[in-house]
Amino acid sequence: MTDFEKKYYWDRRGSGCAKWDGMKMGFGADDLIAMWVADMDFRCPDSVREAMSKLAEMNTYGYNFPSFSYYKAFMDWEQKRHGYQVEQPWIRYTPGVVCGIYRFLGALTAPGDACIILSPCYYPFMSAVEDTGRRLVCSMLKNEGGVYTPDFEDFEAVILREKVKAFVFCSPHNPVGRVWKKEEIARLLEICEKHGVYVISDEIHHDLELTGKHVPTLSAYPCEKFTVMLTAASKTFNMAGLSHSIAVVPDETIRKKYDAYVKPFTGMNANMTGYIAIEAAYRGGEEWLEGCLKLLRSNAKYAEETLKAALPKIVVSPLEGTYLQWVDLGAYLKPSELKAVVQDECRIAVDWGHQFFPSESKCEGDRLAAEAGKADAHIRLNLATSRENVVLAVTRLIEAIKKRG
Numbered sequence: 490m491t492d493f494e495k496k497y498y499w500d501r502r503g504s505g506c507a508k509w510d511g512m513k514m515g516f517g518a519d520d521l522i523a524m525w526v527a528d529m530d531f532r533c534p535d536s537v538r539e540a541m542s543k544l545a546e547m548n549t550y551g552y553n554f555p556s557f558s559y560y561k562a563f564m565d566w567e568q569k570r571h572g573y574q575v576e577q578p579w580i581r582y583t584p585g586v587v588c589g590i591y592r593f594l595g596a597l598t599a600p601g602d603a604c605i606i607l608s609p610c611y612y613p614f615m616s617a618v619e620d621t622g623r624r625l626v627c628s629m630l631k632n633e634g635g636v637y638t639p640d641f642e643d644f645e646a647v648i649l650r651e652k653v654k655a656f657v658f659c660s661p662h663n664p665v666g667r668v669w670k671k672e673e674i675a676r677l678l679e680i681c682e683k684h685g686v687y688v689i690s691d692e693i694h695h696d697l698e699l700t701g702k703h704v705p706t707l708s709a710y711p712c713e714k715f716t717v718m719l720t721a722a723s724k725t726f727n728m729a730g731l732s733h734s735i736a737v738v739p740d741e742t743i744r745k746k747y748d749a750y751v752k753p754f755t756g757m758n759a760n761m762t763g764y765i766a767i768e769a770a771y772r773g774g775e776e777w778l779e780g781c782l783k784l785l786r787s788n789a790k791y792a793e794e795t796l797k798a799a800l801p802k803i804v805v806s807p808l809e810g811t812y813l814q815w816v817d818l819g820a821y822l823k824p825s826e827l828k829a830v831v832q833d834e835c836r837i838a839v840d841w842g843h844q845f846f847p848s849e850s851k852c853e854g855d856r857l858a859a860e861a862g863k864a865d866a867h868i869r870l871n872l873a874t875s876r877e878n879v880v881l882a883v884t885r886l887i888e889a890i891k892k893r894g
């Protein structure tokens with residue numbers, strides 16, 4: 490057991506958390522190992538507890554505003570960890586990164602406009618496009634033995650064919666675990682620039698670098714005129730319940746459009762606890778993050794090596810970033826058998842591969858992605874938990890699959 494796990498692992502059952510206590514609702518059972526929704530079973534950095542304790546001690550919760558030191562903590566973090574200098578006027582609060590996607594789609598595109606994603610993709614991207622009345626189009630990532638890369642020719646062809654207006658980009662990519670290379674990001678951006686496509690870049694997982702080195706989209710290519718970055722401390726430090734995310738918008742014209750778009754949403758200011766906790770995490774959480782990454786890397790290595798050794802035909806995508814392991818069980822199980830084996834027999838709650846593809850009715854522009862989703866036999870395993878839970882889940886999967894011959 491790593492020191493990090495000893496100090497910070499916490500059995501969250503009974504705390505009202507979605508991940509464990511929400512399983513009854515989502516999966517119809519509460520005795521499963523929770524490896525689905527993307528948050529961690531770890532307490533936050535000590536600096537967060539100290540700052541929140543101070544606030545509780547003060548016990549005053551009147552109107553509040555973000556201090557310069559909050560902005561500075563975020564700007565310093567981005568500069569130090571990712572080499573990108575954010576300027577304070579570029580920063581906007583959003584309650585969540587997904588909420589940010591909805592808002593920027595609303596601000597930058599019109600109903601009926603085509604918006605592109607790289608498929609398979611974190612499913613709220615698809616909902617965001619559709620719920621805002623935009624038209625979802627997909628470009629399938631190329632999958633070679635579990636290693637995914639953009640299909641640049643297809644990406645450009647779809648943009649042209651469908652007259653795409655915005656690209657919702659996931660970097661690092663959930664669910665395939667890629668930390669995109671600078672050249673890959675630059676090539677996508679170059680295509681977007683050529684065809685007048687806005688880029689909404691979701692970089693919520695950017696601190697969760699396991700083997701890859703994250704390159705901020707805004708620094709991969711001169712794209713500040715048509716790109717916004719959405720990020721948060723929520724995935725990095727396990728603080729999603731505070732509903733606090735950040736949009737970085739370097740371009741003044743985009744800022745004006747965005748500010749005008751959100752103006753009617755009154756009462757949507759950030760909660761003071763978010764400002765306080767997030768500043769404390771950025772200022773005092775670096776050592777915590779290093780400990781956490783060490784455990785995540787070790788969990789990922791264990792899961793990949795053990796699964797591959799026992800089940801030679803399994804495809805485990807290399808986990809370069811995020812803590813969400815994308816595993817193809819297609820050599821052993823049909824898509825229709827996944828639930829019976831993984832959930833009912835192994836007692837593991839996971840996200841299913843098909844969730845990350847558009848359903849046929851959703852996919853207007855590209856039927857390939859919908860077809861791939863129907864035939865998909867992936868599961869997405871959340872490894873941000875104790876080694877014991879990871880061992881238990883991996884052991885149960887191997888036993889159940891081997892038993893079937």
Ligand SMILES: Cc1ncc(COP(=O)(O)O)c(C=O)c1O
Pocket residue numbers: 527584585586587588611659663691693694721723729734
């Ligand atoms: C790529 C990605 N974006 C956004 C989110 C959710 O962010 P938020 O809760 O801030 O909306 C997640 C959560 O898993 C995610 O993986």
